[in-house]
Amino acid sequence: MAAVSLRDVRKSYTPELQVIHGVNMEIADGEFIVILGPSGCGKSTLLRMVAGLETITAGEIAIGGRVVNNLEPKDRDIAMVFQNYALYPHMSVYDNMAYGLRIRGLSKSEIDTRVQKAAAILELAKFLDRRPRALSGGQRQRVAMGRAIVREPQVFLFDEPLSNLDAKLRVQMRAELQGLHRRLGTTSLFVTHDQVEAMTLAQRMIVMNAGRAEQIGAPLEIYAKPASTFVASFIGSPPMNLIPSQRDGREVLLGVRPEHLEPCAPGDAGMTVDIDLIEPLGSDTLVYGHIGAERTGARVAVRLHQSVDARTGHLPVRYAPAHVHYFDPASGKRIEA
Amino acid sequence: MVENRPWLTLWSHGVLLTGIALIAFPLYITFVASTRTLEEILQVPMPLVPGPHFWENYSQVLTAGTTRGAAAPVGQMMLNSLIMALVIAFGKIAISIIASFAIVYFRFPLRTFFFWMIFVTLMLPVEVRIIPTFKVVSDLGMLNSYVGLTLPLIASATATFLFRQFFMTVPDELAEAARVDGAGPMRFFWDVLVPLSKTSMAALFVIQFIYGWNQYLWPLLITTDESMYTAVIGIKRMIVGGDALTEWHLVMATAVLALVPPALVVMLMQKWFVKGLVETEK
Numbered sequence: 001m002a003a004v005s006l007r008d009v010r011k012s013y014t015p016e017l018q019v020i021h022g023v024n025m026e027i028a029d030g031e032f033i034v035i036l037g038p039s040g041c042g043k044s045t046l047l048r049m050v051a052g053l054e055t056i057t058a059g060e061i062a063i064g065g066r067v068v069n070n071l072e073p074k075d076r077d078i079a080m081v082f083q084n085y086a087l088y089p090h091m092s093v094y095d096n097m098a099y100g101l102r103i104r105g106l107s108k109s110e111i112d113t114r115v116q117k118a119a120a121i122l123e124l125a126k127f128l129d130r131r132p133r134a135l136s137g138g139q140r141q142r143v144a145m146g147r148a149i150v151r152e153p154q155v156f157l158f159d160e161p162l163s164n165l166d167a168k169l170r171v172q173m174r175a176e177l178q179g180l181h182r183r184l185g186t187t188s189l190f191v192t193h194d195q196v197e198a199m200t201l202a203q204r205m206i207v208m209n210a211g212r213a214e215q216i217g218a219p220l221e222i223y224a225k226p227a228s229t230f231v232a233s234f235i236g237s238p239p240m241n242l243i244p245s246q247r248d249g250r251e252v253l254l255g256v257r258p259e260h261l262e263p264c265a266p267g268d269a270g271m272t273v274d275i276d277l278i279e280p281l282g283s284d285t286l287v288y289g290h291i292g293a294e295r296t297g298a299r300v301a302v303r304l305h306q307s308v309d310a311r312t313g314h315l316p317v318r319y320a321p322a323h324v325h326y327f328d329p330a331s332g333k334r335i336e337a
Numbered sequence: 338m339v340e341n342r343p344w345l346t347l348w349s350h351g352v353l354l355t356g357i358a359l360i361a362f363p364l365y366i367t368f369v370a371s372t373r374t375l376e377e378i379l380q381v382p383m384p385l386v387p388g389p390h391f392w393e394n395y396s397q398v399l400t401a402g403t404t405r406g407a408a409a410p411v412g413q414m415m416l417n418s419l420i421m422a423l424v425i426a427f428g429k430i431a432i433s434i435i436a437s438f439a440i441v442y443f444r445f446p447l448r449t450f451f452f453w454m455i456f457v458t459l460m461l462p463v464e465v466r467i468i469p470t471f472k473v474v475s476d477l478g479m480l481n482s483y484v485g486l487t488l489p490l491i492a493s494a495t496a497t498f499l500f501r502q503f504f505m506t507v508p509d510e511l512a513e514a515a516r517v518d519g520a521g522p523m524r525f526f527w528d529v530l531v532p533l534s535k536t537s538m539a540a541l542f543v544i545q546f547i548y549g550w551n552q553y554l555w556p557l558l559i560t561t562d563e564s565m566y567t568a569v570i571g572i573k574r575m576i577v578g579g580d581a582l583t584e585w586h587l588v589m590a591t592a593v594l595a596l597v598p599p600a601l602v603v604m605l606m607q608k609w610f611v612k613g614l615v616e617t618e619k
Contacts, residue, residue, distance in 0.1 A: 053513050074519035086510035090532040099528070100518035147518075 002064030002077075002154035002187060003029045004050065009059035011045055011211075019045055021211045022059065027204075030185045036198040037208035038234070044159055046208070047191045051080050051157050064154055074103075079148035080157040083164060085140045087132040087147075093119075094128040097146045111150075118146040121180070138169045145177075149184070158190040162197060174200055195235050199223070207231050225325075229253060229332040232325065238301040240325070243271070243291060247326060252335060255325035258286070258303040261317040269316030273300050280307055287315060364596075371395070371590035378585050394590045403575045403587045409563035411591050414571040417486075418550055419598065421567055424487040425549030426542050433496035433541075434534060438526055440497075441504040442512065452501075459494040463555055471558055481562040490555065496541050503537050504530065540613025543606050547599045568595035 004027040012018035019042045027033050035043040048054040050061055052073035060067055068076045079100075087096050094115055101111045119125045122142040132140055141161060148156055158177075162170045174197060181188055192198055198205050199219045207214045207222065207230075215227040226232035226240070232255050233239040241261070245254040266272070273289035274297075285304045290297040302317055326335040366385075370378050373388035398411040439445075440452050463470070470489045479485030507530070515525040556567045566574060572595060575588045603610070 051513075051517065053516065073513075073517045078517070080514070080517050082510040082514060084508060084510055086508065086514040088511065088514075088529055090529075099520075103519040103524065147514075 003027060004064075004155055004187060004189070005060070005062040006046075006050075007060040007062070009046070009049060009056060009061060011042070011049060011054065011057045018057075019211050020049070020057075023206070023208075023213045025206060025213070025216055027187060027189070030187055032181050032188045032190065032201060032203045034198040034202035034205040035189060035191045035208060036195060036202075036205050036234070037193065039193055041208040042211040043191045043193075043206075043208050047157050047159055047189055050076075050155070050189060051078055052076050053080075077154040078157055079151045079153040079155075080159065081141075081144045081148050081161045083160040085132070085144040085161075085164075087140060087143055089132055092129050092131060093124060093135070093143050093146075096132065096143055097150050100147065100151055114150045114152070115146075118149040121149065121183070122146050122176075137165050138173060141165060141173060142176075145180070149180075154187065156186050156188040158188065160191055160193070163192070163194070170197075177201060195237065199235070207234060209234075225334070226255075227334050229255070229327045232327070238286060238288075238303075241298070241300045242327070243298040243300065244329065247335075251329050253327040253329050255327055256319050256323055258301040260319050260323035261300075261302045262319070263302075263304065264316055264318045266314075266316045268318055270318040271300075271316075273302060273315045273317055275313055275315055289315065367589050367592055370586055371593050373586055375582070375584055375586050378589075390586070394586050395594070398587050398590045398594070402571075403584045405577050405581050405584060409566055409571065411568065411571055411594055413564060414566045414568045414591075415594060415598070417483075417565060418567040418569065418595070420483055421486045421552065421556070422546045422549035422598075424483065425490050425552075426545040428487065428491035429493040429496050429545045430538050430541055432491060433493050434500050434531070434538070436497045437500035437504055438530065441501055442522065455494050455497050457494075458492075459498065463490065467554065467558070474559060480559050481565045485559050486556055486565070486567075487549075490549065490552065493545070496545065499537060499541060500534065503534060507533065536609060536613035538613070539606055539609035543602055543610045546602050550595075550599050571595075 006023050006025045006027075009020060009023045010018065011020035023046060025033075035046060037043045045054055049056050050063075052068065052071060052075075056069050061069060063076055063078070073080075088099065091099065097115045097118060098111050101114060106114075115128075116125070119128055122145060124139070124142055124146055127135060127139060127143075132143065135143065141164075144161065162173050165173060177190075178201060190197075190201060202219050204216065204218050205222065206216050209230045215222055215231045222231060223235055226235065229242055233242065236257055238258050240255045240257050242253045242255050245252060247254075261273075271291055273287065273291060274294070275287055275289040277288040279286040279288070285307050287302040287304060289300055289302070291300055292298065302315065327333065328335055366383075369385060369387050370383070371394055372391040373384065374390055377384060377388060399415075400410050400412060402409050402411060436455065440448060440455075474480065474485045474489060477485075479488070511529060512525060515529055520528060551569060552567070553569050553573075556570050557573065560566055560570060563574075568591065572588060572591050575591060576583050
């Protein structure tokens, strides 16, 4: 286990094409960090730079206090789980896990101990003789993790490992990953575009946009205090409502989450939503509508804890001042109250 | 397709049977001729059922050859052909898999140029470059040798191209996983790529074995010593011109013998051959 430091890490393929614009982060020993962002934001590139599969154009990456910029992946003491698992198709589950250890020249008995132990943790003991082809998606995912575990590395790197699984399995594997991290306590970097994965797994997360770290922090902290409109609208489903408004005589975007809008009597209303669409989800109901003119007005979503009968009409809502965020409309940055 | 049209079924079977008969009949005649004496074959019409001289004719060609044409035993020629076909097949596979490995997995200057150079040679059959090649081989003193028979035919653009196509379908993550696991390039090649290419290699082996076995012009040019003849050349040399009488029954026996090894290779490796051309294990 080790701490990981990213110091002004940059990546460009050509002088004009820069994909990572200086990321800074100190990752503590044993932390579970999620790198979250839309596709093409550079999150996988950042992870691959830590792994050593991409060169670092500028800046420094240190693992356990040792700068690894010029080290081969095998010398960085990391293990990586790939999105498509990247299992060796012609090797049995056992050999897939043992391969890296054999190259490292570990003794047969040591390899066997480690593989059996990982297989027990991941409930793969029954499948050790099978080829990856004969396994289900979830089992393959476990083998990929097993291959990482047996190495007993300083850092685990996960590149969207759950995105090829179906929804139910993803929830299950998410829980298993959390359990695994509790048990092993290995520093982990986990890349995903799924905000639910990020919120549930991360101790801290990096929200990335266009090669920049928009915000770094604990999930709930980021949820409660998004640093920009990008973060505000990327995290939370439906995303935070952003309504153009005025504050102290200046143009601002007023941000309020759907669950912080509550229906009220028309006289108390902070604003009135013209309903476009209602989605009853059982536990709660989502109301989508707009404020102001039908085409140009701000789109608004409201999460209600009771069902609504109306299909259309007006919904007067109010919000507590504590739940309101302000953003600068030009830069998208948060304006501290 | 589910259909129930008896006449169509009958008609398609008729077409298939005709096709098979057209291809199989000459082979059958060859076999019949190889089991008869020369006098019997020269009758008009030639008998169409196998005769009693099977062992006699075959043992004569295998151990002694003909009396009037080439006198080398066909057993030796078959061995020469086998060596030539095997060396060419394995040599082509070995060289082209390494060449494609370099082209697909390494970034080096002029990489695309070299690839296109290899690709361009696809268009040049042996016959086009046969005179310069002959000159080189003869200057190197490789006439009448196995090296001379095989070496000029080993480089293969087709096989290189095939392996390249296969390697490009292997996911990049596999190479990266191997890198993280600590496998260097050659280790990755031996432990991952070679086992994954097994089916492609089998398919190529079939194609190249037959290619090597059926070589005609090249061995004809560079072998003058009877002990270096291949089976295909043997057949040609047995057919004597002029007033002498070709021993057709022995020629036919040799032809049947020359037919057997490639047919065996195809039959035994058919499953692998089809697999290698249609499916890949990834």
